[in-house]
Amino acid sequence: MQAARDALVEAALELFLEHGFDATSVEQIADRVGVSARTFHRYFPAKDDVLFVDAAERHEHAAALLAADDGSRPVLDVLCEAAADLAARLGGDARRQARRQRVIEDNARLRARSLRATEELADLFAAHVARRLGRGPADRVPRLVGTWAVGTIRVAHRRWLADPDVDMVAEVRAGFELLADVEAATAEDSPMAAPAAGSGRAE
Amino acid sequence: MQAARDALVEAALELFLEHGFDATSVEQIADRVGVSARTFHRYFPAKDDVLFVDAAERHEHAAALLAADDGSRPVLDVLCEAAADLAARLGGDARRQARRQRVIEDNARLRARSLRATEELADLFAAHVARRLGRGPADRVPRLVGTWAVGTIRVAHRRWLADPDVDMVAEVRAGFELLADVEAATAEDSPMAAPAAGSGRAE
C-alpha cells in the first residue's frame, strides 16, 4: 500500500524532528502508523531509507534529461539545465524537503549517505560528458566536470538550507557561470587533456 | 596501548579483505588480536572507525598548510599545494592505504562516510578562501571553490584507486590546471560575484 508507505514517511519525519533520529526507534514509527516494525522494514530496508525515498526518482529524472540531449548545445549548458532542474525539485516540495533536510543535516551518518547520493549523480553527469566528448566515463575530464557540476548543486543546496530565501536555481546558474571558463577544455574539438593553462579559451 | 590499537586496525583490515566488511564481526577482529569485543569498542566507537583513523590527521596537516599561507600567492595555488600534499599522503603508505580503500570502495556505507570526510575538507578550504577574499565562509564563491577543489582531489583519488599507476599528485595538478580559469573570479580585487562571464552563451 502506497498509503501506508507515505504514512510511515510522515510519521518518521515527525518523530525524528521531535526526538532526533537516533532517539526514535523503528518500533515507535511503526506504532504511530499502527503496523508492526517488521512491516516497516518491508517498505524500507533500513531506517535511513525512509529519508531517501525520493532521491532515486530525482536522479532518474535527471538521467532522462541528459538522455534527451541532442548535442546541439554545449555540454556544460546541458549539465546546467539538468542541475537547475534538480535544484528546482529539491526546493520544490519545500515544506517536506526542509524538514527532511533538517533531520539529515544534524546527523553525521545521514549527511554521509546524502553525499553518497550526490556522488552517484556525479557519475551520471560524468558519463554524459564522456559520451559527448567520446571519452571513457572514468577519464579525467568527464569525471572532473561531473564532480564540479554536482558540487555546484550541493553548494546551492547547502546555501538554501542555511537560508530558505536563497533561490536554489539561481544559485546553481550562478555557480555554473563561475565554472564556465573551463568550457574550452570540454569543447568537443579541443586538445582537451592539454594542461597548458595558456590554452586559448575563446575559440 | 597504541600497539593493541594498531594490531586491531591490521587484523580488521585483513578480515575485511578476506570476508568483506559486513561479514566480519567485531568479535572476530577482537579474537584475532586476543582482546574482548568490549575492548575493541573502547578504542573505536564504531566498527567503521577502524578504517578512518588517519583521515583526521591528514586534515590537520592540510589545515596547517593553509594556515601558513602568507597571502603572497594566488589562493588557487595555495589550495592546489594543499591538495597535492593531501594526495601525496593519500598515496603515500600505498600498501595499507590501497587495502583500506579497497574495503571502503565496495561498501556503500563506508563510501558515504569517506565522502563525509571530504566534505569537512571542503569546508576547510572554503574557510580559507573566505579568509583570503574577506568574505563569509558560507558565501557562494568560497564554498564553490572549496567544493571544486576537494572534488578535484577526490577524482584524482578515485582514478588512482582504479589504476595504481596513476600519479595522484600529477592528477591533482592537472585538475587544478583545468579549473584555473575561474581564477579571475577569485582574485582579491575582482567584482567576483559578477556572473557576467565573457562567455556569450548561457541561459
Next chain:
DNA sequence: ACGCTTTTGACAGGCTCTGACACGACCTGC
C-alpha cells in the same frame, strides 16, 4: 466459493553499540 498472490504479523536470532561493575597492574603520597 475456491485457490493464488500479496501484505502483514509474530517469533527468533545475529549483530552493533553502550552502560555498569569488577578485577588486576601500576603509580603516588603518606
Next chain:
DNA sequence: GCAGGTCGTGTCAGAGCCTGTCAAAAGCGT
C-alpha cells in the same frame, strides 16, 4: 608498606537494528 587513584581490560546485560522463516489474513480473478 600500604591506602587510594587511575588505567586498561573483562564480563554481563540490555536496547536497538536488521533478517529469516513461517503462518495468518486480506485482496482478487475465476
